[in-house]
Amino acid sequence: MIQTGRSILRLFFVVVIFSSFAFAQNADSRFDFYTRGPYRENVPRPQTLLRYDVGDFHTNYSQMERVLERVAAAAPERVRVTDIGETNEHRMMHLVAVSAPQYLQRL
Incomplete structure (x- = not known):
């Protein structure tokens, strides 16, 4: 009985220690979509149109x-x-296709 209590206590401490690593992650690290390659300068980024970073606020x-x-x-x-x-709120529903020009011609 005492041995079972100790093993449960050990398991509890192991879980607490390993779960603390999950919470120790840096909350400020964000994924940047624009570091992966050259993008067209004339295509606006959502941040410039919304005036805030995507995910910081609710976007209606x-x-x-x-x-x-x-x-x-x-x-x-x-x-x-x-x-x-239309949605049930009478808003237009859009189907958006983003692709290379030769593939968009097939649609």
Whole structure:
């Protein structure tokens, strides 16, 4: 009985120690989408249109739609936006295809 209590206590401490490593991660480290290669300067980044980093605040429908429209207008050969209906709140639903020009022609 005493041996079982000790093994449970050891297991508890091991779990606490290993779980502390998970919480010790740096909360300020963010993934940067734009470090992976050259991007077109004329295509606006969402941060410039929204005036905040994506994920910092809630982005409502009209803001998302504005970003979508501006990106599609800046790269019409790579982005195709098709209206596919309305939501129950009478907002337009969009189907967005982002691809190379030769593949967009197949759609």
